């Protein structure tokens with residue numbers, strides 16, 4: 001998906017909240033949006049989610065999108081499971097698959113006991129779990145999370161971190177705002193900052209100082225095409241290679257190896273303590 005020259009203001013004469021925003025959201029990218037209170041982060045996320053339209057400029061290549069808003073409107077006359085099943089249906093799942101996915105997500109967040117509770121009677125914390133689950137249940141191609149971790153307990157915050165990384169490893173894109181600067185640090189492919197109505201890329205941390213992962217794998221064919229994260233490859237002989245990649249790309253790399261035909265056998269995965277032997281391009 002790509003935003004080109006996007007601006008947004010409320011009404012015909014309102015002040016511009018965002019101007020001339022250009023942003024590409026590639027497949028399999030995890031993007032963080034940061035900025036001061038009231039700078040326009042939620043405004044940008046609503047445009048990305050397709051909830052609001054740009055006042056000017058254009059958005060092209062919209063994938064199937066799910067959105068977890070800052071505030072969850074829990075006023076629908078549905079149970080938690082009923083609501084999630086509906087959302088799964090919206091994303092193209094057949095009814096039994098949607099019902100199964102709904103229960104799986106409630107279980108994952110430890111809220112299966114509330115499957116049959118009406119949304120209006122859920123506690124704040126459980127409501128937030130349902131709000132997050134509705135974003136995940138349909139395995140969207142683009143997931144937009146506006147402070148989705150706020151209101152979750154520590155265990156659920158970790159479950160959401162893992163779910164985001166799984167979505168990205170699976171080829172989905174995730175764009176998020178969160179007040180915790182450590183949220184998914186080391187996993188983001190890019191960080192953008194909203195300030196004075198403009199969006200700009202935050203200079204990346206030098207690749208060499210990012211945590212890196214070393215994967216040793218054995219296979220019968222050369223590793224498939226261009227591997228995620230463009231790893232540094234060393235031939236270990238006997239069909240084995242050692243691949244060193246940024247930690248942010250390691251899930252996607254493992255997935256590519258495991259789903260190759262024939263699949264690669266993963267011998268070991270470890271943290272690479274030293275800097276890479278070669279500078280990355």
Ligand SMILES: Nc1ncnc2c1ncn2[C@@H]1O[C@H](COP(=O)(O)OP(=O)(O)OP(=O)(O)O)[C@@H](O)[C@H]1O
Nearest residue numbers: 010014017035036037038039040041042043044070
């Ligand atoms: N419906 C609206 N009508 C008029 N102005 C609005 C509307 N929604 C948001 N704004 C204004 O747009 C600006 C940006 O708001 P936005 O919610 O996008 O900021 P934010 O960076 O997400 O803030 P926060 O970190 O506090 O959530 C603010 O000045 C806000 O008052």
